[in-house]
Amino acid sequence: MEADGSGFEITQKQGAWVVHMWWPVGPISGGPQRITIEPAEDAPAREVARGISTTVLRRLDVVAALELAKQAPEAQRTLEELSGKVNEMGEAAGLALEGEGVSERYLTLLVATYTVMADFGAPAPIPWLARLIGRRPETVKDHLKRARRDGFLTTVAGKAGGELTDKVKAILEEMTEAGSQGG
Template structure:
């Protein structure tokens, strides 16, 4: 495995070919974002001349590469930081719900936290979010539906997550500014 500031690369050899798989730095949420296949140093000219076969591609072991990538210590440290920030945001949403009810800042914070969970590949973001805000998963689902209906979060068909809208980001910015003035 080779890492730099923008991402990391895992290399596999398949006969006359070297396959390089690249992920950006951050949580591993799926397969690589770039794959390159090049002739291996010292590969037989006749093997390279035939080109890359479907057999070479079928033998590519994405599962092993992902497992290796997920076990890298430097990535685990980064993942712990991301998880801690997501949990803090979830707890802040819970405090907003307790103090203000289902308010605009709460819906924006809930949407932002949910999006972060989905982006990091959390397998079950709703139950995790429900634990953080001390509510039932059904309640969180209802609040997320309301956040979508009121324009804080877009929908992604068939997947958890979505994109924060301008309304959500401006609500969070205004809320952050009001919190700064209270300190």
Template sequence: MAFSEGLEVVRFQGPWMITAWWPEGAVSGGPQKLVVEACPEAPAGEVARGISTTVLRRLDLVDVVRRAQEVAPTTPPWRAEESRLSELAALAGELLGAEGVSERYLAVLCLTYRDLVDKGVQAPVPWLAERVGRKADSVKDHLKKARREGLLGSRAGRAGGELSERARSVLGEVPGLPGEVGAGSG
């Protein structure tokens, strides 16, 4: 099976071919697509009953990720945007210093956090904390406050979230905002 540009790792389990896919750039976690299909030369009798849970359980996903990391570029894809993300974080720090934990500060913080998570940054809160000039626990508390106040939605069991319409509206009032706000990818 052919995917769009990116990295594929293929493993075989009996008559099944399992293809794992990552987008271009450094591999920072599991695949974004996983396809299980019969090998072209597999005997029809072995694939007639379909894919079993045993096939999926036997897939060594840790090994698949390790192999992908071995062949993937080592520069994380978000590095190309690091300058913009640093500018956003610096703006958040300026707003925090000037206004305290204001709605504008929280909106810029949420935008930066969302973009860091969407780009695959492994530790976005410590990265933000360093650039905003606060402790990581404080930044976490600020993000929780932003969620409570409806500026940042959540993703079940995952970091990141979507900016609300209210957050986008607030960001429209922030002078010197680098880059586009956009909808994000998550």
């Protein structure tokens, strides 16, 4: 495993070829974002001349590389940082819900927390979010539906998450500015 400032890679040798699989620094939520295949230093010239075969491609062990990548210190450190940030955001959403009910501020915090969780591949983000804010998963689902209906969050077909709308980004910016002026 090798790391640089922006990511890290797992290297495998397949016959006459060296395969580099690269992930950005951060929690690992899927396969590599870049794969580079080049001749090994000791590769026979005739193998290199034939090019990369489909056999080489079929033998790529992306699953093993993914497991190694998940154990990388760069992935673990940022996963812990992300988990702390998500917990803080979720607790803030819970406090907003307690104090204000299903307000714009609450929905903003809810969708912001939810999208961070979904973007980084958190398994079962709704039950986790429900525990953070002290509500049942069904309630959180209803609140997310309302947030989508009210223009806080877009829909991504077939997967958890969505994109924060300009409305939410503006509210988050106001909250950040208010927080920095108040402290």
